[in-house]
Amino acid sequence: xxxxxxxxxxxxxxxxxxxxxxxxxxxxxxxxxxxxxxxxxxxxxxxxxxxxxxxxxxxxxxxxxxxxxxxxxxxxxxxxxxxxxxxxxxxxxxxxxxxxxxxxxxxxxxxxxxxxxxxxxxxxxx
Amino acid sequence: xxxxxxxxxxxxxxxxxxxxxxxxxxxxxxxxxxxxxxxxxxxxxxxxxxxxxxxxxxxxxxxxxxxxxxxxxxxxxxxxxxxxxxxxxxxxxxxxxxxxxxxxxxxxxxxxxxxxxxxxxxxxxxxxxxxxxxxxxxxxxxxxxxxxxxxxxxxxxxxxxxxxxxxxxxxxxxxxxxxxxxxxxxxxxxxxxxxxxxxxxxxxxxxxxxxxxxxxxxxxxxxxxxxxxxxxxxxxxxxxxxxxxxxxxxxxxxxxxxxxxxxxxxxxxxxxxxxxxxxxxxxxxxxxxxxxxxxxxxxxxxxxxxxxxxxxxxxxxxxxxxxxxxxxxxxxxxxxxxxxxxxxxxxxxxxxxxxxxxxxxxxxxxxxxxxxxxxxxxxxxxxxxxx
Amino acid sequence: xxxxxxxxxxxxxxxxxxxxxxxxxxxxxxxxxxxxxxxxxxxxxxxxxxxxxxxxxxxxxxxxxxxxxxxxxxxxxxxxxxxxxxxxxxxxxxxxxxxxxxxxxxxxxxxxxxxxxxxxxxxxxxxxxxxxxxxxxxxxxxxxxxxxxxxxxxxxxxxxxxxxxxxxxxxxxxxxxxxxxxxxxxxxxxxxxxxxxxxxxxxxxxxxxxxxxxxxxxxxxxxxxxxxxxxxxxxxxxxxxxxxxxxxxxxxxxxxxxxx
Numbered sequence: 001x002x003x004x005x006x007x008x009x010x011x012x013x014x015x016x017x018x019x020x021x022x023x024x025x026x027x028x029x030x031x032x033x034x035x036x037x038x039x040x041x042x043x044x045x046x047x048x049x050x051x052x053x054x055x056x057x058x059x060x061x062x063x064x065x066x067x068x069x070x071x072x073x074x075x076x077x078x079x080x081x082x083x084x085x086x087x088x089x090x091x092x093x094x095x096x097x098x099x100x101x102x103x104x105x106x107x108x109x110x111x112x113x114x115x116x117x118x119x120x121x122x123x124x125x126x
Numbered sequence: 127x128x129x130x131x132x133x134x135x136x137x138x139x140x141x142x143x144x145x146x147x148x149x150x151x152x153x154x155x156x157x158x159x160x161x162x163x164x165x166x167x168x169x170x171x172x173x174x175x176x177x178x179x180x181x182x183x184x185x186x187x188x189x190x191x192x193x194x195x196x197x198x199x200x201x202x203x204x205x206x207x208x209x210x211x212x213x214x215x216x217x218x219x220x221x222x223x224x225x226x227x228x229x230x231x232x233x234x235x236x237x238x239x240x241x242x243x244x245x246x247x248x249x250x251x252x253x254x255x256x257x258x259x260x261x262x263x264x265x266x267x268x269x270x271x272x273x274x275x276x277x278x279x280x281x282x283x284x285x286x287x288x289x290x291x292x293x294x295x296x297x298x299x300x301x302x303x304x305x306x307x308x309x310x311x312x313x314x315x316x317x318x319x320x321x322x323x324x325x326x327x328x329x330x331x332x333x334x335x336x337x338x339x340x341x342x343x344x345x346x347x348x349x350x351x352x353x354x355x356x357x358x359x360x361x362x363x364x365x366x367x368x369x370x371x372x373x374x375x376x377x378x379x380x381x382x383x384x385x386x387x388x389x390x391x392x393x394x395x396x397x398x399x400x401x402x403x404x405x406x407x408x409x410x411x412x413x414x415x416x417x418x419x420x421x422x423x424x425x426x427x428x429x430x431x432x433x434x435x436x437x438x439x440x441x442x443x444x445x446x447x448x449x450x451x452x453x454x455x456x457x458x459x460x461x462x463x464x465x466x467x468x469x470x471x472x473x474x475x476x477x478x479x480x481x482x483x484x485x486x487x488x489x490x491x492x493x494x495x496x497x498x499x500x501x502x503x504x505x506x507x508x509x510x511x512x513x
Numbered sequence: 514x515x516x517x518x519x520x521x522x523x524x525x526x527x528x529x530x531x532x533x534x535x536x537x538x539x540x541x542x543x544x545x546x547x548x549x550x551x552x553x554x555x556x557x558x559x560x561x562x563x564x565x566x567x568x569x570x571x572x573x574x575x576x577x578x579x580x581x582x583x584x585x586x587x588x589x590x591x592x593x594x595x596x597x598x599x600x601x602x603x604x605x606x607x608x609x610x611x612x613x614x615x616x617x618x619x620x621x622x623x624x625x626x627x628x629x630x631x632x633x634x635x636x637x638x639x640x641x642x643x644x645x646x647x648x649x650x651x652x653x654x655x656x657x658x659x660x661x662x663x664x665x666x667x668x669x670x671x672x673x674x675x676x677x678x679x680x681x682x683x684x685x686x687x688x689x690x691x692x693x694x695x696x697x698x699x700x701x702x703x704x705x706x707x708x709x710x711x712x713x714x715x716x717x718x719x720x721x722x723x724x725x726x727x728x729x730x731x732x733x734x735x736x737x738x739x740x741x742x743x744x745x746x747x748x749x750x751x752x753x754x755x756x757x758x759x760x761x762x763x764x765x766x767x768x769x770x771x772x773x
Binding site (some may be wrong): 163169172173233234238241242245250251252312314391410467469 | 678686
């Protein structure tokens with residue numbers, strides 16, 4: 001191999017760099033296990049089953065937002081036949097009142113920074 | 127191919143590092159703009175577009191002007207332009223990239239730029255401008271890459287590239303037409319509401335763009351062994367002369383229509399620009415500088431002896447460029463917004479951060495141009511040596 | 514050989530990148546289907562074409578009244594930067610000769626010439642701002658003609674501000690939150706870098722309330738209603754009094770009428 005003396009150290013440096021987040025977290029004592037979230041008491045069913053919500057809630061919020069703001073379709077018919085308002089503040093936070101123990105905990109873990117609250121005003125909770 | 131840009135004289139590297147320094151300084155101001163918002167510019171509720179969008183308008187023209195070397199060479203088989211076409215195309219590429227960069231730095235929410243493609247809006251000239259500019263960039267990259275690659279190998283370019291080159295000619299006209307439509311279709315802005323906006327843009331582009339190309343080629347002749355000869359340069363100067371004449375003619379047409387009809391909604395903008403309105407004369411010195419430079423340029427260009435003088439031609443070209451830059455940049459933007467829809471006369475003065483960010487984009491454009499010209503010229507020097 | 518392979522790879526990567534960009538564009542075109550019928554709640558106020566009538570004779574502006582402006586800016590969290598450069602406004606006052614620059618006559622009474630008139634978004638029937646928006650962040654509601662803004666989608670290009678012949682739109686040159694004296698929890702604030710304007714109180718109409726400025730006017734100088742309803746107050750006012758609109762010659766068909 002030509003230029004092995006450049007290529008091999010280069011490859012090593014590249015590997016170290018792309019695995020850096022793993023070393024960094026290990027050194028900071030962070031675990032790779034996700035946070036335990038606090039689910040609302042007395043509620044058995046979210047808008048969709050839990051697993052779907054986990055993967056799709058951001059897309060659902062995006063769609064709701066467009067439908068409510070742009071098309072005036074403000075209501076969502078739940079699979080169980082009940083109707084919910086397409087509203088982050090009223091519907092979502094109505095159950096998941098403690099944002100710190102639910103939304104924020106997981107978003108922090110995943111390193112996501114939604115900017116909803118730059119504009120929308122977080123409802124006061126007791 | 128790219129490796130030719132990685133080795134060069136100390137003069138080359140000094141220039142590259144100087145450009146990178148300008149980009150670096152401008153970048154700091156751009157970060158400030160990202161943190162604090164566009165409030166750090168001189169723009170306001172009344173003058174919502176300024177230096178950035180003015181540069182967009184100007185450089186769309188520079189990009190479109192590549193057609194002035196491509197058209198005579200490919201459609202009329204004007205052989206003298208053979209060596210210039212690649213330089214024209216290599217000027218168009220950084221010009222289009224600068225246009226995109228100026229739109230980007232002007233946006234309030236630049237990270238949302240994909241919304242233009244996620245929610246395509248066929249009624250918006252801005253949507254079509256984006257499409258036209260992207261298409262023009264792709265066309266020029268493909269054409270330059272294929273024709274230059276063939277020339278390097280000493281063979282004729284493949285046949286399939288010819289229709290693409292022909293397509294690039296109306297496409298060049300389209301980018302500047304659509305850019306004119308950004309302004310000329312707005313009902314409330316009397317200054318922009320003119321059917322000759324697109325023709326005027328094209329005329330000024332075909333004067334300003336080739337003028338820049340002439341300066342670049344003269345510089346290349348001085349600094350390198352690559353010499354396309356004086357004949358194509360003087361031919362370009364003729365093109366600049368005609369285009370500048372048409373451009374000035376169009377401006378006079380506007381002035382006749384506006385001042386003979388005496389409709390205040392159209393007249394006030396011109397009054398503001400050339401004599402001042404309600405005591406506000408911010409742009410008057412600029413507009414007269416532009417006018418005088420246009421007159422000087424036309425005189426130098428119209429006298430054949432002067433036009434064919436290597437010392438005089440750069441002065442004429444420089445005058446054309448500055449004259450058009452003022453008229454199509456500052457004048458067109460601020461003149462369109464002032465007086466405002468509620469008939470207030472306000473001022474717009476670019477701020478230091480705004481100027482530095484503009485220089486950053488100029489730096490990026492100059493850097494890309496330098497790299498492309500370096501490649502083209504080095505390869506050419508090698509071809510000449512082989513011969 | 515090695516060189517041409519690398520070049521081939523770069524070319525392929527370039528083409529692939531363009532191809533990836535084409536997918537969302539295709540999807541966006543494919544998705545474009547008519548929305549289902551909107552479902553306004555029972556209490557909502559609805560109309561086929563909302564319009565406002567401003568009776569400049571009744572307005573108490575000369576007496577220092579700014580109730581409509583203050584109320585609107587309060588309930589919509591409109592920031593006050595205290596300078597004209599960063600200014601954001603939904604409704605505001607302007608002297609007659611500025612509000613109607615083409616209609617001030619030489620020997621008009623000083624009273625009228627310098628009279629303050631209330632200006633706001635005209636919610637045009639044929640809005641140029643909607644036509645030019647490259648992302649459909651501003652659009653006209655089919656149901657009631659209100660020209661809406663979607664702050665989530667706006668890219669801040671300000672083309673709509675250039676297109677509006679009435680100066681009705683404002684841009685958030687800087688973060689507005691720091692300059693709102695008292696945040697009203699009933700309405701979102703805006704983020705830096707988006708355009709905003711009067712929305713005819715769409716958020717109040719859906720709750721069954723009339724626009725805040727109309728409610729706040731103690732002189733009853735503002736009327737709001739459905740132009741398509743012959744029995745409405747606005748139709749009654751327009752049929753009984755001489756009225757004008759701003760720059761009618763532009764064909765934008767403003768839905769704000771002025772009785773002078």
